[in-house]
Amino acid sequence: MTAAVNLARPEALRRHRQWRRWSLYGFLGLAAIVWVLPLLWMLSLSLSDNEALVRDTTSLVPVDPTFDNFTTLLESGRTPRWFWNSVVVTVATTVLTLVLSSMAGYAFARIPFRGKRIAFPVVLAGLMVPKEAMFIPLFLIFADVGQHNTYQALVLPRIAAPLGVFIMTQFFSAIPAEIEEAAVVDGASRGTIFWRIMLPMSVPALTALGIFTFVLTWNDFLWPLVSATDPDNFTITTGLASRQGNFAQANALGDLMAQGVFASAPLLVLFFVFQRQVIRGISLGGGGK
Secondary structure, three states: OHHHHHHHHHHHHHHHHHHHHHHHHHHHHHHHHHHHHHHHHHHHHHOOOHHHHOOOOOOOOOOOOOOHHHHHHHHOOOHHHHHHHHHHHHHHHHHHHHHHHHHHHHHHHHOOOOOHHHHHHHHHHHHHOOHHHHHHHHHHHHHHOOOOOOHHHHHHHHHOOHHHHHHHHHHHHHOOHHHHHHHHHOOOOHHHHHHHHHHHHOHHHHHHHHHHHHHHHHHOOHHHHHHOOOHHHOOHHHHHHHHOOOHHHOOOHHHHHHHHHHHHHHHHHHHHHHHHHHHHHHOHHHHOO
16 A cells, blocks of 8 residues: 555656646747737738738738838838948947957956946946936037937947946856966966957857847937937938838838838847857856856
């Protein structure tokens, strides 16, 4: 009797664990469907004929499939120019943010200097300041130097990233000090240690920070709307927004959805290509061990 009970307990425990696992998979699968469904609907509408969408807008399969919406988008006006502006601004912002954040993070984590305990909290205090609160002083600064409607005005305000400094500081702090000490014994300078040892080890953190910066910069709407008033200097977000009228009165729904697909496609491709690096980069402590 006792033996039968002892055999039944592991079996029941195994079934319970299996049920929990499949329940979790089912919940995650349902969440994935809920997240993907709007994207599929948007893609379906973007590939549908506008006249057909007057009759039916609920299908997840394109109605009277056509690429005319994308052709019209690319051939009309300044859309390619806006896309190029976004590429330039986003890439420049991401690269400069990675360089400055990694250098500042290494300094805060590894280099002793006077005022360090005060400077680091001051940098982190920037996380508590809403970016909208800085629009007026930023606008006045760039207006005084005549830099509005330039790439500089769109890039420079974003490269001072307190979150990036914090992430890189935490990552560099997790790297064992023995590695740096061994490099010093071998005669490596501070610059050599940073560029040839610390940076290669921080690739997971840099990748995650780079992707986050890329996404936030690409999706930024308010500051480009304030700074860039010349249509030739619009980014893809402000440019496509300038083409949209009242949604309730729009009869070219396929064109609107094509704009959404066109603007979000680089971000989707970026995520699917680097999703493993993003997950690895989020667990910053593991990268330094």
